[in-house]
Amino acid sequence: MKRALFLIVGLTVVLSIISCAAAPRPASLAPSGAATAPTAAPAAPPLAQPEFRERGSTANDSSKGVPDAASAERMIVYTVQLNIEVQDAEKAVNDITALAAQYNGYISAANMSRSSKGQMRGTITLRIPAASLDAAQKQVESVGLKVLSRNRNSNDVTDQYTDLNARLTNLQATEDELRKLLDTVRERTGKADDILAIYNRLTEIRGQIEQIKGQMNVLSKTSTFATMTVSLTPHEEVVVVEPEGWLPNRTALQALRSLVQALQGLADLTIWAILFFLPVFIVLALPFAILAFILRAILRRRGKRQVATTA
Numbered sequence: 664m665k666r667a668l669f670l671i672v673g674l675t676v677v678l679s680i681i682s683c684a685a686a687p688r689p690a691s692l693a694p695s696g697a698a699t700a701p702t703a704a705p706a707a708p709p710l711a712q713p714e715f716r717e718r719g720s721t722a723n724d725s726s727k728g729v730p731d732a733a734s735a736e737r738m739i740v741y742t743v744q745l746n747i748e749v750q751d752a753e754k755a756v757n758d759i760t761a762l763a764a765q766y767n768g769y770i771s772a773a774n775m776s777r778s779s780k781g782q783m784r785g786t787i788t789l790r791i792p793a794a795s796l797d798a799a800q801k802q803v804e805s806v807g808l809k810v811l812s813r814n815r816n817s818n819d820v821t822d823q824y825t826d827l828n829a830r831l832t833n834l835q836a837t838e839d840e841l842r843k844l845l846d847t848v849r850e851r852t853g854k855a856d857d858i859l860a861i862y863n864r865l866t867e868i869r870g871q872i873e874q875i876k877g878q879m880n881v882l883s884k885t886s887t888f889a890t891m892t893v894s895l896t897p898h899e900e901v902v903v904v905e906p907e908g909w910l911p912n913r914t915a916l917q918a919l920r921s922l923v924q925a926l927q928g929l930a931d932l933t934i935w936a937i938l939f940f941l942p943v944f945i946v947l948a949l950p951f952a953i954l955a956f957i958l959r960a961i962l963r964r965r966g967k968r969q970v971a972t973t974a
Contacts, residue, residue, distance in 0.1 A: 736821075737819060737821050738819070738820050738821045738824050738882060738883070738886040739793070739817050739818065739819050739820070739821075739886060740817065740818045740819075740820055740882075740885045740886050740889075741793055741796055741815070741816070741817050741889035741890070742815070742816045742817075742818075742889065742890045742891075742892075743796070743800060743813075743814070743815045743816075743889065743890070743891040743892070744812070744813075744814040744815075744891075744892050744894075745800070745803065745804065745810065745812070745813055745814075745891065745892070745893045745894065746810070746811040746812040746813075746893075746894040746896060747803075747804060747806065747807030747808075747809070747810050747811060747893065747894070747895065747896070748807050748808045748809050748810075748811055748896050748897075748898050749806065749807045749808060749895050749896070749897060749898065750808060750897075750898050751783075751897075752775065752782070752783035752784055752785065752895045752897055753775075753783050755806050755807065755895050756773065756775065756785075756787055756895070758806045759787055759789065759803055759806060759893060762799060762802050762803060762806075763789045763790075763791065763799075765802075766791050766792060766795040766798070766799045767792055767795070768789055768790050768791040768792060768795075768799070768888065769789070769790055770787060770788070770789060770790075771788045771789065771790050771890075772786075772787070772788040773785070773786070773787045773788070774786050774787075775787075775895075778897070780899075782897040782899075783895075783897065784895055784896060784897050785894075785895055786892060786893065786894050786895070787892075787893050787895065788890065788891070788892050788893075789803075789890070789891040789892075789893065790888040790889070790890060790891075791888060791889050791891055792887065792888055792889070793886065793887060793888065793889045796889045796891070799891070800891065803891065803893060807895075808898055811896060820882050820885075820886060823882065824879060824882050824883075827875050827878055827879050827882070828879065830875055831872060831875045831876065831879070834868055834871055834872050834875070835872065837868055838865065838868045838869065838872065841861055841864055841865050841868065842865065844861055845858065845861045845862065845865070848861060
């Protein structure tokens with residue numbers, strides 16, 4: 664009986680071991696050499712993908728270097744037009760020039776002229792640092808007697824500058840790629856047509872880069888230095904003319920002057936009548952006088968004939 668029990672237990676253990684050996688093993692328990700071989704190939708990235716990611720990261724880095732309109736400092740161009748009344752325009756020009764130098768500015772233009780009354784007037788243009796514009800404007804206004812007109816404008820060019828900076832970054836990247844391509848063509852093919860085409864494209868890109876840099880420099884300078892145009896108007900003193908009393912001597916002198924002028928006019932008229940009008944009248948009346956004389960002679964002859972016939 665015991666032998667039969669041990670035999671049954673032994674057969675059960677053997678069958679269990681056989682069934683475990685025949686069952687498929689899970690992937691996690693498989694040998695490392697067999698498991699990594701089929702799974703490594705589809706998980707590996709393609710060869711072109713690292714290069715694409717590298718270029719993309721470079722583009723993102725360059726775009727981060729471009730100032731954003733929201734985060735970058737605002738670039739504002741200030742322009743001021745003043746018309747002030749001054750006692751002496753030349754002295755005002757000297758004072759304004761000294762003020763410009765005091766605020767680290769300069770005179771960019773000056774146009775002065777002298778009127779028929781001998782007074783100087785004109786326009787002077789200053790370039791003042793934008794940070795000192797308010798203080799400089801007050802000082803310039805104090806040079807004159809009073810301010811006749813005042814006009815101040817501001818123009819935000821931050822977005823324009825940011826756009827130019829982004830275009831410049833793209834053009835510089837294109838220029839670098841074209842230079843690399845030019846070196847590659849020279850090393851591999853060396854065809855003159857290909858080299859010339861790339862070189863022409865490089866020249867075009869370089870011209871656009873220089874143009875954008877010039878525009879950016881203009882915006883930077885105009886935003887750093889404000890423009891102030893000052894018109895200088897001379898002060899004209901009003902002279903009050905008081906009425907004078909009766910002066911008989913002046914009246915007699917004016918009367919004698921008028922009499923002399925009248926006699927001169929009469930003498931001139933007589934001279935014109937004798938030397939001009941009389942000869943012209945004679946020349947015009949002479950044909951009529953001759954015609955009247957002939958008609959009179961004809962009428963006399965007819966009258967004599969009629970008398971002789973009746974007699």
